[in-house]
Amino acid sequence: MPATAATAATAxxxxxxxxxxxxxxxxxRELSDTFTVDLVPARGKAPFRFAPGQFNMLYxxxxxxxxxxxxxxPADGARVRHTxxxxxxxxxxxxxxxxxAMVGLRGPFGTPWPLDxxxxxxxLIIGGGVGLAPLRPAIYEVLNNRDRYGKVxxxxxxxxxxxxxxRGELEKWRGRFDMFVDVTVxxxxxxxxxxxxxxxxxxxxxxxxxYHACALVCGPxxxxxxxxxxxxxxxxxxxRIFVSMERNMKCAVGFCGHCQFGGAFVCKDxxxxxxxxxxxxxxxxxx
Amino acid sequence: MSAKQKSESAARVxxxxxxxALIRALARxxxxxxxxxxxxxxxxxxxxxxxxxxxxxMVDEQGGGTYRLRASKGAGYFAHVVGPxxxxxxxxxxxxxxxxxxxxxxxxxxxxxxxxxxxxxxxGVRACELRAMEIQDRVFDNGQFTDPGYRARRAAALVxxxxxxxxxxxxxxxxxxxxxxxxxxxxxLLTEFPxxxxxxxxxxxxxxxARVVKALRGGxxxxxxxxxxxxxxxxxxxxxxxxxxxxxxxxxxxxxxxHPHWQRVAERCLNCANCTMVCPTCFCSTVxxxxxxxxxxxxxxxxxxxxxxxxxxxIHGGAIRRGGAARYRQWITHKLASWHEQxxxxxxxxxxxxxxxxxxxxxxxxxxxxxxxxxGRK
Ligand SMILES: Cc1cc2nc3c(=O)[nH]c(=O)nc-3n(C[C@H](O)[C@H](O)[C@H](O)COP(=O)(O)OP(=O)(O)OC[C@H]3O[C@@H](n4cnc5c(N)ncnc54)[C@H](O)[C@@H]3O)c2cc1C
Ligand code: SF4
Ligand code: SF4
Ligand code: FES
Numbered sequence: 001m002p003a004t005a006a007t008a009a010t011a012x013x014x015x016x017x018x019x020x021x022x023x024x025x026x027x028x029r030e031l032s033d034t035f036t037v038d039l040v041p042a043r044g045k046a047p048f049r050f051a052p053g054q055f056n057m058l059y060x061x062x063x064x065x066x067x068x069x070x071x072x073x074p075a076d077g078a079r080v081r082h083t084x085x086x087x088x089x090x091x092x093x094x095x096x097x098x099x100x101a102m103v104g105l106r107g108p109f110g111t112p113w114p115l116d117x118x119x120x121x122x123x124l125i126i127g128g129g130v131g132l133a134p135l136r137p138a139i140y141e142v143l144n145n146r147d148r149y150g151k152v153x154x155x156x157x158x159x160x161x162x163x164x165x166x167r168g169e170l171e172k173w174r175g176r177f178d179m180f181v182d183v184t185v186x187x188x189x190x191x192x193x194x195x196x197x198x199x200x201x202x203x204x205x206x207x208x209x210x211y212h213a214c215a216l217v218c219g220p221x222x223x224x225x226x227x228x229x230x231x232x233x234x235x236x237x238x239x240r241i242f243v244s245m246e247r248n249m250k251c252a253v254g255f256c257g258h259c260q261f262g263g264a265f266v267c268k269d270x271x272x273x274x275x276x277x278x279x280x281x282x283x284x285x286x287x
Numbered sequence: 288m289s290a291k292q293k294s295e296s297a298a299r300v301x302x303x304x305x306x307x308a309l310i311r312a313l314a315r316x317x318x319x320x321x322x323x324x325x326x327x328x329x330x331x332x333x334x335x336x337x338x339x340x341x342x343x344x345m346v347d348e349q350g351g352g353t354y355r356l357r358a359s360k361g362a363g364y365f366a367h368v369v370g371p372x373x374x375x376x377x378x379x380x381x382x383x384x385x386x387x388x389x390x391x392x393x394x395x396x397x398x399x400x401x402x403x404x405x406x407x408x409x410x411g412v413r414a415c416e417l418r419a420m421e422i423q424d425r426v427f428d429n430g431q432f433t434d435p436g437y438r439a440r441r442a443a444a445l446v447x448x449x450x451x452x453x454x455x456x457x458x459x460x461x462x463x464x465x466x467x468x469x470x471x472x473x474x475x476l477l478t479e480f481p482x483x484x485x486x487x488x489x490x491x492x493x494x495x496x497a498r499v500v501k502a503l504r505g506g507x508x509x510x511x512x513x514x515x516x517x518x519x520x521x522x523x524x525x526x527x528x529x530x531x532x533x534x535x536x537x538x539x540x541x542x543x544x545x546h547p548h549w550q551r552v553a554e555r556c557l558n559c560a561n562c563t564m565v566c567p568t569c570f571c572s573t574v575x576x577x578x579x580x581x582x583x584x585x586x587x588x589x590x591x592x593x594x595x596x597x598x599x600x601x602i603h604g605g606a607i608r609r610g611g612a613a614r615y616r617q618w619i620t621h622k623l624a625s626w627h628e629q630x631x632x633x634x635x636x637x638x639x640x641x642x643x644x645x646x647x648x649x650x651x652x653x654x655x656x657x658x659x660x661x662x663g664r665k
Contacts, residue, residue, distance in 0.1 A: 263628030
């Protein structure tokens with residue numbers, strides 16, 4: 001009907017800066033400083049749709065708001081899952097929240113891991129520390145559609161054996177015949193018998209076809225700085241490497257300017273970038 | 288006759304007191320009229336009730352780090368150019384409430400204020416300032432997200448533009464593509480002809496502008512000669528422009544990100560953020576979360592921010608842009624280079640404010656030239 005179309009066109013869009021209340025239905029401790037929360041809308045049951053690699057802005061009443069990647073299964077629209085490392089004001093406040101508490105949520109925002117582009121390729125998933133959280137939805141998606149991909153390799157690095165995130169799942173994935181999983185630590189403690197050293201060492205050992213591989217990389221910027229040249233050396237070109245960037249974010253919608261990285265807004269042009277599009281900027285100091 | 292032609296035909300030449308009539312007519316039509324006024328020795332944009340509030344016969348002397356107003360008999364109402372204020376403060380206020388939350392049973396409820404769009408009439412908007420508005424329009428409606436508050440305020444604002452008849456000492460709008468002639472985007476356009484026979488050419492650029500112009504009494508319909516005289520005014524201003532922005536500024540900046548000259552600018556730059564505050568296109572903001580003492584209410588405010596603060600780029604572990612050199616590089620490369628990638632336009636209109644209001648007189652046009660000369664294009 002023309003009348004409704006006109007009304008719809010002139011109606012003000014919902015303010016993308018206003019959070020929607022969500023309720024915590026589950027809190028799980030992952031590591032000494034890292035935990036996972038499940039959220040459902042406080043009102044209504046509309047399924048939450050997102051693509052692996054996207055993030056939400058989570059608001060703690062009266063404290064503040066921070067960007068946190070979605071760490072759950074994209075096939076599960078019933079709950080929104082986040083895995084968070086408590087490092088400061090807002091993330092500490094998030095850690096103190098219990099089941100039943102409310103948070104504000106805006107999202108999902110940002111560019112996803114390019115899982116349609118990687119179809120048919122060998123998929124290298126390279127994570128460091130809590131950087132495994134934004135990669136987990138990609139792992140789920142790949143495993144949910146396993147026949148669409150070639151070899152699937154997960155290379156993960158943590159500081160110490162006690163910092164290995166999603167340990168149970170890593171074991172489970174390692175047990176699969178159709179996935180290769182390798183984990184390293186910077187510093188061995190306790191009974192760790194696995195590799196020690198940076199995650200880039202693992203990449204060199206993986207049995208995959210580098211010329212037909214795509215790499216998804218997420219972790220501290222220094223780790224990515226080392227991972228990229230290693231990938232290049234073994235034959236993975238820059239246009240087949242995808243990295244997730246981290247920058248200060250106050251709005252997630254391109255208005256606040258805080259997340260700028262050269263000509264890109266990490267919040268809306270990223271956080272996932274094809275590496276060749278940012279390679280010139282990536283090694284410029286303090287950009 | 289088309290609507291466009293009809294509004295264009297609403298062009299009149301009125302005696303100087305027609306300006307007062309115009310301001311009063313806008314007020315009667317329900318607009319809060321905002322215009323240039325002298326405040327603490329500078330021209331700022333504040334509510335004006337009549338033409339008497341405007342800085343008649345005042346001109347500004349500007350330079351790197353200096354600003355001074357002086358009387359100049361017969362100069363007219365708009366002989367000054369831009370001061371420390373820009374219209375940004377009305378379309379994108381320095382401090383805005385984004386939403387309120389209140390504690391409710393087992394949680395909280397969020398309530399966003401309706402975007403208030405007071406009817407504001409901006410009197411004396413320069414070509415570079417119209418350009419700045421068009422630039423910010425793209426920022427706050429970026430193809431993916433829209434800021435409803437900005438959009439409502441912008442749609443409600445009525446623009447009375449003015450052609451510049453004089454170039455300010457720090458202006459470089461010709462090379463930046465921002466002026467000095469107003470071409471588009473106005474409701475009403477004024478060209479002032481000061482002197483003994485003090486008159487204004489008043490042109491309408493929209494239907495709502497035409498309604499106001501047609502109601503002006505006195506004077507006469509404008510003819511070809513009046514339009515040509517207006518053109519001569521802006522031509523003279525363009526010719527008098529003393530500064531120039533290099534045409535290849537985007538390339539020079541993109542290709543010299545690691546140039547030693549950044550360190551030399553950093554040695555002079557005080558990191559005071561003045562340039563970003565006075566710039567009519569800078570849009571960065573931060574948020575403040577405030578809570579009532581008893582925790583019953585929380586509010587989120589959005590305030591202007593600047594890439595010159597260290598906190599701006601803070602992430603866990605420290606700021607990304609720790610040094611002044613990196614922060615100055617961010618500001619100028621954003622303005623002149625990254626802006627093109629982000630919004631398909633430069634972020635600089637050539638208004639010169641950042642030069643005038645820089646306490647140490649750092650000049651954006653000079654820095655581009657220094658980078659090009661020293662490093663060359665590698
Ligand atoms: C796209 C994206 C996805 C992220 N995903 C996750 C995730 O899945 N899990 C997780 O644990 N962390 C994630 N982070 C990092 C997380 O946002 C920061 O740890 C968090 O902002 C720290 O805030 P704080 O108030 O606890 O710390 P404080 O040190 O008190 O920080 C003060 C303020 O600085 C800013 N800030 C500080 N560190 C960061 C940072 N690393 N990134 C961006 N802004 C920062 C925030 O505005 C914060 O409120 C992500 C960051 C980004 C940009
Ligand atoms: S950068 Fe300077 S000259 Fe350019 S628009 Fe901003 S304040 Fe004006
Ligand atoms: S990053 Fe700096 S130069 Fe760019 S809009 Fe923000 S404050 Fe202005
Ligand atoms: S987070 Fe505000 S612009 Fe990207």
